[in-house]
Amino acid sequence: MSPLTATVLFVFGLVALGYLSGRTGYLKAETGEGVAEFAVNVAMPLLLFRTMLKADFHGAAPWAFWGAYFSAAAVTWVVGHMLVTRVFGRDARVGVVGGVSSAFSNLVLLGIPFVLGVFGTPGFEVLSLLVSVHLPTMILASVVLFELFGPKSDGRVHFSRVLRVFARRVFSNPLVIGILAGWIWRTAGLPLPVLADRLVEALAGVAGPVALFAMGLGLCRFGISGTIRPAMALSVLKLFLMPATALATAWLFGLPPLTA
Amino acid sequence: MLAAALPAGVNSYLIASQFGTGQALASNQMTLTTALAVVTTSFWLAIVNFLFV
Numbered sequence: 001m002s003p004l005t006a007t008v009l010f011v012f013g014l015v016a017l018g019y020l021s022g023r024t025g026y027l028k029a030e031t032g033e034g035v036a037e038f039a040v041n042v043a044m045p046l047l048l049f050r051t052m053l054k055a056d057f058h059g060a061a062p063w064a065f066w067g068a069y070f071s072a073a074a075v076t077w078v079v080g081h082m083l084v085t086r087v088f089g090r091d092a093r094v095g096v097v098g099g100v101s102s103a104f105s106n107l108v109l110l111g112i113p114f115v116l117g118v119f120g121t122p123g124f125e126v127l128s129l130l131v132s133v134h135l136p137t138m139i140l141a142s143v144v145l146f147e148l149f150g151p152k153s154d155g156r157v158h159f160s161r162v163l164r165v166f167a168r169r170v171f172s173n174p175l176v177i178g179i180l181a182g183w184i185w186r187t188a189g190l191p192l193p194v195l196a197d198r199l200v201e202a203l204a205g206v207a208g209p210v211a212l213f214a215m216g217l218g219l220c221r222f223g224i225s226g227t228i229r230p231a232m233a234l235s236v237l238k239l240f241l242m243p244a245t246a247l248a249t250a251w252l253f254g255l256p257p258l259t260a
Numbered sequence: 261m262l263a264a265a266l267p268a269g270v271n272s273y274l275i276a277s278q279f280g281t282g283q284a285l286a287s288n289q290m291t292l293t294t295a296l297a298v299v300t301t302s303f304w305l306a307i308v309n310f311l312f313v
Contacts, residue, residue: 004305012298084285094285101289110294118305219294222287231288238293239300247307 007117014209015110018216032217036109039214043207044108045178048128050204052182053192055125062129069130070137072246077103080237088230093149098230100145102237104138107131108175109215113208132179139169 018035021027080102085095105111108131115127143165147157170176185192192200 004309005302008298008302008305015294090285097286101286106294110297114301215294219291222291228288228292230285231292234285234289235292235296238289239296243300243304247311 004118007114011110011114011117011212014113014212015216015219018213019219020216022217022220027217029217029221032214032221035210036214036218039207039211040108041174043203043210044112045174046200047112047204047207048131048175048178049182049185050200051121051125051128052179053186055128065126065129066133068249068252069134069246071249072242073103075245076237076242079241080234083233083237084230087233090230096145096149098234100141102234103242105134105238105242106215107134109211113212116208128179131175135173135175136166136170139173140166143169 018032022029022032077099081095081099083102084090084098085092090098107127111127112124112131115123119126140162143162144157147162
């Protein structure tokens with residue numbers, strides 16, 4: 001077995017273990033929320049904090065990289081939206097759900113442990129550059145979409161309200177706080193006290209496995225129901241169209257291998 | 261590129277719940293992408309290795 005296959009199996013094995021422990025009733029479904037909360041609010045922010053503190057970003061050209069990723073996301077989003085509204089004849093709100101679900105990757109719970117496993121720390125440093133933009137973008141997108149299509153919407157966007165809600169949600173997000181705090185600490189050039197370093201190290205170290213396990217456990221709550229054809233079509237978009245487009249844009253922008 | 265190859269996260273479901281529509285679609289798609297990703301991420305990793313290494 002190649003080391004890459006082994007890593008893929010390891011990563012999804014952890015997800016599967018989480019899923020099984022929920023499915024069999026060994027762990028209660030509510031436990032999933034607790035574990036996920038720990039991963040997203042404690043372990044992951046510390047991992048990002050540590051990364052921002054110690055990372056060497058290899059002069060990775062972030063603009064080209066962000067451009068490559070987000071143009072792929074935009075293309076897939078539009079196709080996903082069209083597919084749901086035109087082909088499957090659902091309304092615009094379901095279209096939005098289709099667009100978002102075909103274009104937004106599970107970067108935090110799955111992406112971080114996955115990239116760490118496959119490419120090690122250098123790959124993760126590149127990914128954290130992506131997460132730090134992906135996250136606010138995701139929050140902004142959901143605020144704007146809610147404004148446009150939400151139950152209280154009058155079909156217009158109220159910019160001041162969007163900005164207010166966006167700012168509140170971004171700056172209360174533990175992952176954003178972890179990234180910013182790491183960046184500030186790094187800029188200030190202060191050394192981390194030994195005890196603090198050990199604490200951060202210990203909690204950041206479990207972030208990956210715990211996140212994967214929590215993801216699997218969380219999936220129990222979702223599962224499959226109703227018609228699966230639209231979901232199947234959107235899955236194909238997410239897993240094939242988006243990476244193919246990203247590969248094409250990465251090549252167009254001439255990105256170095258690791259970032260690509 | 262690999263980040264783009266990852267399955268969908270929980271965001272679409274959260275948005276679907278906020279809208280009060282499309283939850284089943286989001287939830288099905290999330291479960292499917294995660295299960296299928298075992299195969300597809302290996303596929304994309306192989307492509308990346310082939311092209312760049």
